[in-house]
Amino acid sequence: MGKPVLVGVDLGGTSFLTVVTNTKGKILSKKKCKTRVEEGAGIILERIADTVREAVSSADARLKNVRAMGIGVPGPLNPETGVLLHGPNLGPTWNNTPVAAYLSERLGCPVYLGNDVNVGAVGEQTLGAARGYKDVVTIFVGTGIGGGLILNGKLYRGTRYTAGEIGHTVLLADGPLCGCGRRGCAEALASRTAIEREIWAGIAAGRPSAIPAIMAEMGRQDMSSSVLAAALEQGDALTEEVMSKAQYYMGLLVASVVNLLDPEAVVLGGGLVERLGGDYVEPVREVAEQYYINQQERTKIHIVEAQLKDQAGALGAAIMARQSWERDHARKK
Numbered sequence: 656m657g658k659p660v661l662v663g664v665d666l667g668g669t670s671f672l673t674v675v676t677n678t679k680g681k682i683l684s685k686k687k688c689k690t691r692v693e694e695g696a697g698i699i700l701e702r703i704a705d706t707v708r709e710a711v712s713s714a715d716a717r718l719k720n721v722r723a724m725g726i727g728v729p730g731p732l733n734p735e736t737g738v739l740l741h742g743p744n745l746g747p748t749w750n751n752t753p754v755a756a757y758l759s760e761r762l763g764c765p766v767y768l769g770n771d772v773n774v775g776a777v778g779e780q781t782l783g784a785a786r787g788y789k790d791v792v793t794i795f796v797g798t799g800i801g802g803g804l805i806l807n808g809k810l811y812r813g814t815r816y817t818a819g820e821i822g823h824t825v826l827l828a829d830g831p832l833c834g835c836g837r838r839g840c841a842e843a844l845a846s847r848t849a850i851e852r853e854i855w856a857g858i859a860a861g862r863p864s865a866i867p868a869i870m871a872e873m874g875r876q877d878m879s880s881s882v883l884a885a886a887l888e889q890g891d892a893l894t895e896e897v898m899s900k901a902q903y904y905m906g907l908l909v910a911s912v913v914n915l916l917d918p919e920a921v922v923l924g925g926g927l928v929e930r931l932g933g934d935y936v937e938p939v940r941e942v943a944e945q946y947y948i949n950q951q952e953r954t955k956i957h958i959v960e961a962q963l964k965d966q967a968g969a970l971g972a973a974i975m976a977r978q979s980w981e982r983d984h985a986r987k988k
């Protein structure tokens with residue numbers, strides 16, 4: 656009998672990361688693979704199962720030592736049945752897929768399904784920037800804006816399991832069009848996609864910008880976080896202006912969260928935050944604090960940068976699996 660281990664998988668549209676950890680979340684092995692969405696759910700799930708077998712063996716463990724596995728997926732799901740309802744970034748072959756049951760049968764261990772952003776919040780709260788805090792809101796800024804809520808130490812999923820859709824908080828009525836089809840959502844004002852759209856609009860209107868030259872130099876087709884960071888380092892006025900507007904809206908979003916929940920910590924994560932660090936977080940905090948209704952003891956609200964980078968989802972999935980396993984185990988007793 657070897658020591659029990661946990662498995663965590665973070666499934667994204669481009670790649671998936673698999674980690675094997677001890678029961679406290681210390682990484683014993685990890686493996687990153689391409690998702691290749693065009694292959695469809697069946698083949699991808701087989702590849703995930705194969706990768707888990709390899710990662711477990713790299714961790715000097717066996718499948719029978721896996722206490723529980725968690726998988727974070729991008730889309731609405733039912734955590735009780737382990738069914739992914741649909742995954743906009745994964746394609747239609749994933750509609751109503753019993754992901755947990757499928758992997759559990761292949762691997763012979765309990766498998767738990769969670770939303771990728773929610774499990775990222777679990778990761779940051781148990782092992783990352785919000786360790787030691789019980790009431791935590793995590794906001795991830797990338798091509799979209801996603802969120803996760805941990806209340807009293809537990810992931811809060813909501814009545815229909817869709818809590819944390821913070822990116823679709825409307826901050827500007829009749830504002831720019833959002834990916835969800837509505838207007839003026841935080842995601843349409845402060846995501847990297849929104850920043851990119853505003854910078855292109857500025858360039859099209861004749862504003863000078865170093866962005867096209869930086870993209871050419873880096874060989875990038877898109878305005879990645881690195882491109883934006885380089886433009887800010889060069890003091891590109893258009894990028895500075897667009898970025899500070901995005902940070903203003905993010906500050907309003909953080910303030911709304913604080914006024915609603917008065918949490919101990921708000922964790923900001925995602926590619927852009929990772930790349931810019933304090934330069935991203937500080938202006939957001941400044942705006943947010945001005946909009947707190949309760950101005951007493953403002954510093955008790957910790958607005959912090961995420962720590963686990965691209966491992967937050969996989970680590971959080973492993974910890975969520977442990978917590979769910981413990982809950983199921985206690986029920987059976």
Ligand SMILES: [Zn+2]
Pocket residue numbers: 822823833834835836837840842843
């Ligand atoms: Zn929206």
